[in-house]
Amino acid sequence: MENITLNIKEGIAFLEINRPKSLNALNSQTLEEIKIAFDEVNDNSEIKGVVVTGSGDKAFVAGADIKEIAGLNEVNARKFAESGQEIFYEIESCEKPVVAVVNGFALGGGCELAMACHIRVATESARFGQPEVNLGLIPGYGGTQRLTQLVGKGKALELMMTADMVKSPEALALGLVNYVEPTKEDAMEKAISILSKITQKAPIAIGRIIDSVNSYYKDGEDGYLTEANGFSQCCNTEDFKEGTTAFIEKRAPEFKGE
Numbered sequence: 242m243e244n245i246t247l248n249i250k251e252g253i254a255f256l257e258i259n260r261p262k263s264l265n266a267l268n269s270q271t272l273e274e275i276k277i278a279f280d281e282v283n284d285n286s287e288i289k290g291v292v293v294t295g296s297g298d299k300a301f302v303a304g305a306d307i308k309e310i311a312g313l314n315e316v317n318a319r320k321f322a323e324s325g326q327e328i329f330y331e332i333e334s335c336e337k338p339v340v341a342v343v344n345g346f347a348l349g350g351g352c353e354l355a356m357a358c359h360i361r362v363a364t365e366s367a368r369f370g371q372p373e374v375n376l377g378l379i380p381g382y383g384g385t386q387r388l389t390q391l392v393g394k395g396k397a398l399e400l401m402m403t404a405d406m407v408k409s410p411e412a413l414a415l416g417l418v419n420y421v422e423p424t425k426e427d428a429m430e431k432a433i434s435i436l437s438k439i440t441q442k443a444p445i446a447i448g449r450i451i452d453s454v455n456s457y458y459k460d461g462e463d464g465y466l467t468e469a470n471g472f473s474q475c476c477n478t479e480d481f482k483e484g485t486t487a488f489i490e491k492r493a494p495e496f497k498g499e
Contacts, residue, residue, distance in 0.1 A: 309321075
């Protein structure tokens with residue numbers, strides 16, 4: 242892959258958007274490589290969690306590739322948006338925890354990519370925004386939906402209609418990010434710490450939590466039913482037997498994802 246790197250260390254996959262000269266902007270090739278990377282994440286049992294970040298200090302992802310967008314018409318624009326939505330949905334629905342480490346600008350498609358991740362850790366220099374209206378557009382990779390879910394209708398409408406950028410302290414106050422750390426190195430340490438804690442838990446249960454929470458936002462889907470189904474599925478696992486036995490025996494459980 243040319244535009245991203247994927248390295249696996251101690252069960253964690255580190256996915257880095259690597260187009261620093263373009264501020265890590267998302268073009269079609271980069272999106273396709275992200276999809277390939279998450280196909281690997283889903284298929285590789287050695288991977289327990291994912292960190293998504295951008296190379297350099299200036300940007301996480303500064304947006305989509307404007308040169309590609311400029312050539313869109315009404316017909317191919319729908320395919321353009323739906324393709325990005327499908328890739329970001331694969332991230333959101335990944336049954337392994339995904340943490341975004343947001344350094345610098347996370348604008349447009351970059352903000353949408355961060356929001357598709359389960360947890361966001363930002364640096365103090367991070368800036369978030371959906372400035373598509375400046376191009377005569379709206380967010381197309383799920384931003385209208387996920388920003389509303391995270392910060393509420395009123396603030397989401399304000400941010401998308403004004404194209405204002407949000408600094409990391411305000412993003413934390415709004416619930417757009419989970420943590421703010423001084424530097425990218427600190428943010429990476431925090432992300433690894435979070436994933437290390439999560440990956441000690443029962444993997445199947447983690448997947449059912451992600452699925453149940455996501456179902457709350459799906460039209461026509463009963464989140465309570467999804468939760469009940471997930472609960473019953475967990476009860477049919479070896480991890481459930483191990484967890485309850487370990488609790489009774491007053492020892493730490495050893496989950497195997499079975």
